[in-house]
Amino acid sequence: MNLQEILTRLVESNEPVLLNDGTGDREAGSLLNELSPPMLKRSAYLQPGMYIAEIDSRGYLGQVLYKVNKKA
Numbered sequence: 912m913n914l915q916e917i918l919t920r921l922v923e924s925n926e927p928v929l930l931n932d933g934t935g936d937r938e939a940g941s942l943l944n945e946l947s948p949p950m951l952k953r954s955a956y957l958q959p960g961m962y963i964a965e966i967d968s969r970g971y972l973g974q975v976l977y978k979v980n981k982k983a
Contacts, residue, residue, distance in 0.1 A: 912955060913951065915943065915952065918939045921939035
């Protein structure tokens with residue numbers, strides 16, 4: 912699964928979450944519109960309610976891209 916697929920699923924399911932990359936909270940829909948195609952194609956894993964992390968070339972979890980926060 913890639914980051915674009917995860918963000919699309921969050922948008923389509925109307926998940927009440929904000930994604931934080933360390934610089935601020937963002938909605939999944941805005942990230943879909945603003946991130947570059949290479950970034951959206953990165954392999955990633957969603958741990959619901961916790962984080963979205965990249966998957967490295969060996970198939971292991973890499974750095975956390977976004978912390979998942981509930982909308983207030």
